[in-house]
Amino acid sequence: MTASPPDGGVTRGGGTTGPVPVEFTGVRELRGPLVVVEGVSGVGWDEFATIVLDSGERRHGLVLEVDGDLAVVQVLEDTAGMNRAGTRVAFSGSPLRIPVGTGWLGRVCNGRGEAADGGPPVLGAASAAVGGAPINPVRREPPDEPVLTGVGALDVLTTLVRGQKLPVFSAAGLPHLELAVQIAAQATCGGEPFAVVFAGMGLTHADVAFVRDGLAARSAARELALFVNTADDPVIERMLTPRLALTVAEHLAFTEGRHVLVVMTDMTAYAEALREVSAARGEIPARRAYPGYLYSDLASLYERCGRIRGRPGSVTVLPVLTMPAGDITHPVPDLTGYITEGQIVLSADVQASGVGPPLDPLASLSRLMRKGTGPGRTRADHPALAAQLIAALARSRQVADLADLVGRSALSPADLAHLELADAFRRRFLAQGTDENRPLEDSLDRAWEVLLTLPRSQLGMIPADLLDAHAPAADEGAR
Amino acid sequence: MSAPPDSLDPVRAELLRAARASADAVLERARADAGAVLREARATADAVLARARQLGTADAAAGAARERTGAAQDAWAAELAARGEVYDALRDAVRAGVRRALAEDPDARSAVTAAAREALGPGARVTATAAGDVSAELSGRRVDLSADALADRALERLGVRAETLWEPP
Numbered sequence: 239m240t241a242s243p244p245d246g247g248v249t250r251g252g253g254t255t256g257p258v259p260v261e262f263t264g265v266r267e268l269r270g271p272l273v274v275v276e277g278v279s280g281v282g283w284d285e286f287a288t289i290v291l292d293s294g295e296r297r298h299g300l301v302l303e304v305d306g307d308l309a310v311v312q313v314l315e316d317t318a319g320m321n322r323a324g325t326r327v328a329f330s331g332s333p334l335r336i337p338v339g340t341g342w343l344g345r346v347c348n349g350r351g352e353a354a355d356g357g358p359p360v361l362g363a364a365s366a367a368v369g370g371a372p373i374n375p376v377r378r379e380p381p382d383e384p385v386l387t388g389v390g391a392l393d394v395l396t397t398l399v400r401g402q403k404l405p406v407f408s409a410a411g412l413p414h415l416e417l418a419v420q421i422a423a424q425a426t427c428g429g430e431p432f433a434v435v436f437a438g439m440g441l442t443h444a445d446v447a448f449v450r451d452g453l454a455a456r457s458a459a460r461e462l463a464l465f466v467n468t469a470d471d472p473v474i475e476r477m478l479t480p481r482l483a484l485t486v487a488e489h490l491a492f493t494e495g496r497h498v499l500v501v502m503t504d505m506t507a508y509a510e511a512l513r514e515v516s517a518a519r520g521e522i523p524a525r526r527a528y529p530g531y532l533y534s535d536l537a538s539l540y541e542r543c544g545r546i547r548g549r550p551g552s553v554t555v556l557p558v559l560t561m562p563a564g565d566i567t568h569p570v571p572d573l574t575g576y577i578t579e580g581q582i583v584l585s586a587d588v589q590a591s592g593v594g595p596p597l598d599p600l601a602s603l604s605r606l607m608r609k610g611t612g613p614g615r616t617r618a619d620h621p622a623l624a625a626q627l628i629a630a631l632a633r634s635r636q637v638a639d640l641a642d643l644v645g646r647s648a649l650s651p652a653d654l655a656h657l658e659l660a661d662a663f664r665r666r667f668l669a670q671g672t673d674e675n676r677p678l679e680d681s682l683d684r685a686w687e688v689l690l691t692l693p694r695s696q697l698g699m700i701p702a703d704l705l706d707a708h709a710p711a712a713d714e715g716a717r
Numbered sequence: 718m719s720a721p722p723d724s725l726d727p728v729r730a731e732l733l734r735a736a737r738a739s740a741d742a743v744l745e746r747a748r749a750d751a752g753a754v755l756r757e758a759r760a761t762a763d764a765v766l767a768r769a770r771q772l773g774t775a776d777a778a779a780g781a782a783r784e785r786t787g788a789a790q791d792a793w794a795a796e797l798a799a800r801g802e803v804y805d806a807l808r809d810a811v812r813a814g815v816r817r818a819l820a821e822d823p824d825a826r827s828a829v830t831a832a833a834r835e836a837l838g839p840g841a842r843v844t845a846t847a848a849g850d851v852s853a854e855l856s857g858r859r860v861d862l863s864a865d866a867l868a869d870r871a872l873e874r875l876g877v878r879a880e881t882l883w884e885p886p
Contacts, residue, residue, distance in 0.1 A: 277858070344793060
């Protein structure tokens, strides 16, 4: 474990002496992943614990509940092979802290932050509590400037802005992991120092191999910290994984001055872990048995993004979640949508048409897009172009519905042009290989190409000077 | 005696001339067509070649990038493995050093025993082995001051300074 002592011993660089940790030997019960210890004093909730087995093996845990002299500890590595006699539990006196610094870059760790790449434990010159320190609201800077992902449809239509939290809403069977890996592999911040922290939760081993392979180049460039909690890892560890990732990201951003993109997938697996732990704590279940504090718990993660006045760097959060049975009213997407600033929605219909990434442009939205696009940020024509493309796609969807009712032959020439636009949009703009890093200029030019399948009279949201530059009036007669 | 002039000769001659003219025209057209086809074929071949070169260059660049990434990954994995071994060696050396110090230095053993009593209180039952490992217990509480535990705690507190093992001075 890379946990740091609560007194910040690693931070001070002082001596190598410290208080003698007292272990409690009164293990009353071992139940599933829980250890009930009696005779304890001065132990608090969420405190980090080290469990020493009779064999000398060390495991780690978190205090789930304290009642009098009883403490319930959830063991991160599970209780298999443990027995009551001979098991000792030492409490750290504080919630988990981890070392932070650039030592995480290039490293692959499990969901507890232990090295999974054959290297030594990750060390850092400072340590930080994984629960994070809330950012003083008056010192928050509004998000600004884009994070370019190299995925054309995202960069043009739902631009990710530095300091923003923008979730991907997906469903089982859709390539959200492929998209997350592509974004993590390609994202840049206009040549400024950049890093990606990728937190995988509840991933299968095949998914882990895919993620490691897809991010190999970024890892080799020491621009990636990868935390992987697999589906067969203990659930309590799954609750730690995003917190470790965000703690590392905050330090890389606000101390080291990097722009950091934190990709967290799959948040639904995280929420299910939260539900399981909540049940183990005996809490009263709320909607679909998730704990009543699911909203505030998710907010405690998502709200760790942002920029701080007077500090360099930014933390941008891209959580990926799967909607069970595609239900957008499910508590996890529902509550996530309340907290985040827009959403990127993947669609089974678009996927069925054979086009990838299967983004639904009309259901997707980046609320902060205007802060990250336009002159000096992306390109002067970007905001108007994106707005017009969305409007045209909305009209083409209405026209498609109309065509189902009245038949294609009854449509006006302008309606037919909108139908053709939808087709051109999928073929020329949306379709992109998972290994294709599309420059923003190319994506914007493709957007123009798609829009100009419409007559100029249908492009009323674009200023005349921009239209003149891209579609000279002389060409209008030819169309 | 000469044969009487054939009245069809002019016709024959004209037909022959027309046929030759037609043949020449066909030949000319065929030559022109052949030239055009050849030019087109050459242009197509050039285009195919250029595209093939482009694809080949792109493939090679992608392959080279993959190779470079793979090599960088392999080198980094080897470096991490070496760092891991060095760190383990440091832990072993620190453990051995603490064990030796406790075995050879009675003052150190006394200090450890005193620390155990201080942690749990005067009623603590202190156990010390010949090797110098000390533990103490008192009503469900225990302190472990064995050589390995002391060494591990010291190494943990060493923190980032352990990186001097593999970082250039």
